[in-house]
Amino acid sequence: MDFTIEFDKQQIESIENILQEELIDLGVQSVILMDLAGNVIVNLENGDASHDVYSLAALAAGNYGAVSAMANIIGEQEFSLLFHKGEEESIHFSKVVEDLLLLTIFNKNVSLGFLRLKVAEAIKRIQVLI
Amino acid sequence: MALINPKKKEVQVKIVYYGPGRGGKTTNLEYINKKFKKRIQNEMVTVKTYGDRTLFFDFLPFDIGEIKGHSIKVQLYTVPGQVKYNATRRLVLRGVDGLVFVADSMDLRREMNIRSLQNLKENLETFNKSIFNIPLVLQYNKRDLEEEGIPILSTDTLQRDLNSRLKAPSFAASAVKGDNVAATMKKIIALTVGSLRKKLE
Numbered sequence: 001m002d003f004t005i006e007f008d009k010q011q012i013e014s015i016e017n018i019l020q021e022e023l024i025d026l027g028v029q030s031v032i033l034m035d036l037a038g039n040v041i042v043n044l045e046n047g048d049a050s051h052d053v054y055s056l057a058a059l060a061a062g063n064y065g066a067v068s069a070m071a072n073i074i075g076e077q078e079f080s081l082l083f084h085k086g087e088e089e090s091i092h093f094s095k096v097v098e099d100l101l102l103l104t105i106f107n108k109n110v111s112l113g114f115l116r117l118k119v120a121e122a123i124k125r126i127q128v129l130i
Numbered sequence: 131m132a133l134i135n136p137k138k139k140e141v142q143v144k145i146v147y148y149g150p151g152r153g154g155k156t157t158n159l160e161y162i163n164k165k166f167k168k169r170i171q172n173e174m175v176t177v178k179t180y181g182d183r184t185l186f187f188d189f190l191p192f193d194i195g196e197i198k199g200h201s202i203k204v205q206l207y208t209v210p211g212q213v214k215y216n217a218t219r220r221l222v223l224r225g226v227d228g229l230v231f232v233a234d235s236m237d238l239r240r241e242m243n244i245r246s247l248q249n250l251k252e253n254l255e256t257f258n259k260s261i262f263n264i265p266l267v268l269q270y271n272k273r274d275l276e277e278e279g280i281p282i283l284s285t286d287t288l289q290r291d292l293n294s295r296l297k298a299p300s301f302a303a304s305a306v307k308g309d310n311v312a313a314t315m316k317k318i319i320a321l322t323v324g325s326l327r328k329k330l331e
Contacts, residue, residue, distance in 0.1 A: 012137040037225020038189075038205065039133035039142045055175045058189040058205065062177075065221040066186075 005035070005100065005130055012042060014129050019044050022122035027110045029089070032103040033096065033126075036061050041100075049089075051105065060103050064093060083112065094119050096126055132227045132326055134200070141330070142203045143322055144225055148250050149232035150242040151183065151211030154271040157305035158232060159188050159206055162315055165308065169193060184210045187222045197323060198330040204319055211246065220253050228265040228322030230314055231298075232305075233288055235272045237281040240291065247292055265321035266298040269314045274304035 007015075019031045019042065029049045033042040038061035043053045064082070071079050082093035092104040092115060102123060106115055133142045147155040156176070163174045170192055177186035190206040209219040231250065233243040251261045270288045283291075285302050293300055299317050303310035 006134070007136070009136045012135065035133065035225065037133070037144055039144070039225065041133065041135065052172045054191040054203070054205065055172055055189060058187075058191075058207070059175060059177075061224070062186050062218075062221055065224070066218070069217055069221075 005097075007041060007130075011129055015042050015126055016044060018122050018125045018129075022118045022125070023104060023115075026114070026118055028104055028106045028115070030105040032057055032060075032105075034060065034101050034103060036065065036099050036101065038062070049105070056103065060091075060093065060101065064101055081116075092116070092119065094123060096123050097130065100130075102126075132322075132329075134326075134329065139200045140203060141197075141200045141326065142205060143227050143319075143326070144205050144207065145228040145230065145318055145322060146222060146226045147206065147208040147230045147232055148219075148223075148246070149211055149271075150234055150239060150246040151213075153211055153232045153234040153239070153243075153246075154305040155208040155211065155232045156184055156188050158230070158269070158271075158311055158314070159190050159208055161305055161308050161311045162192075162206065163190055165312065166192070183212070184208055185215070186210065186218055194319060194323075198327070200330055202323060206315075213245075213249075216249065216253070219249075220256060223253055223257065226254075226257075226259075226264070227325075228267075228318045230267050230269055230318050231292070232269045232271050233292060235270050235282040235288065235302075236275060237283055240283055240287075243288070244291055261296065265318060265325055266296065267314055267318045267321065268293055268296070268298050268300040269310070270300065270302045271305050273302045273309065274307050 023031050024044050024046050030045045032053055034040050034057040038058040040053055040057045068078055084091045089107050094102045096102050149155055172191050175189040188208040192204045194202045194204050207222050209222045254261050276282050301310040301314045305311055
């Protein structure tokens with residue numbers, strides 16, 4: 001199915017507040033809420049980095065789709081942890097609802113365990129809004 | 131569906147270049163990237179396989195200015211053309227707003243064009259979309275090959291093979307030389323953005 005969730009201004013502001021409180025204030029460099037068509041819905045940055053978020057979202061949507069297809073081939077519904085670790089920066093992917101992804105870019109100063117906890121909290125709060 | 135952000139007053143529109151392998155989809159994007167360099171802030175992204183063919187997609191984001199107070203961000207994608215990459219093609223088609231079908235004018239590729247268009251139709255159906263209702267432009271590429279003595283299909287034949295029922299706007303083009311590449315792109319942007327106008331009011 002192909003559907004797009006429509007957001008009004010207030011929803012976007014509320015989502016931004018949640019992402020700011022739960023993730024940016026924690027020390028995360030950049031968060032992107034996007035759909036699986038590769039559209040950027042919300043993007044927040046802490047000011048330390050400036051990424052090409054549109055290209056990132058396009059690639060992330062493709063990557064997520066490919067990984068989900070891999071999961072299906074081996075009989076899994078999905079892989080719950082999707083995470084790319086770099087020497088300095090890492091990317092964490094998380095599904096928010098069907099068709100929506102949350103991408104988090106963070107550096108060594110943020111622990112993966114704590115990040116996963118905060119991402120889960122943020123997602124719970126966003127799910128209530130949409 | 132295009133994504134409208136009412137807070138930033140921004141619209142993201144996804145346009146996909148579809149067609150048989152080695153038909154010139156990537157060449158279209160490369161030409162646009164070069165020609166409109168000043169208006170393109172980001173680098174073109176391309177995921178290629180061994181042998182320089184598109185594995186996943188090419189991606190070129192592009193600002194085209196404002197319509198009804200909204201800034202319009204057009205995102206051009208290509209799909210891998212080879213038959214075996216259908217799963218990837220379907221992934222790229224997700225959320226598509228407008229399509230350019232790049233047909234290969236070479237005589238030898240007649241059957242491939244027809245099959246690829248049929249494949250597009252079927253893939254759109256998996257997203258509950260109809261090829262007859264989506265903004266679509268056809269491009270008959272590689273017209274320049276005629277000068278080199280390579281047998282090519284006449285535009286009449288291509289029209290009959292591909293466009294007799296669709297009746298979409300079509301362009302004879304040469305992506306390598308840049309002939310009608312911009313015209314194709316402008317047409318699909320106009321059609322796609324035109325279909326959104328109502329939503330923006």
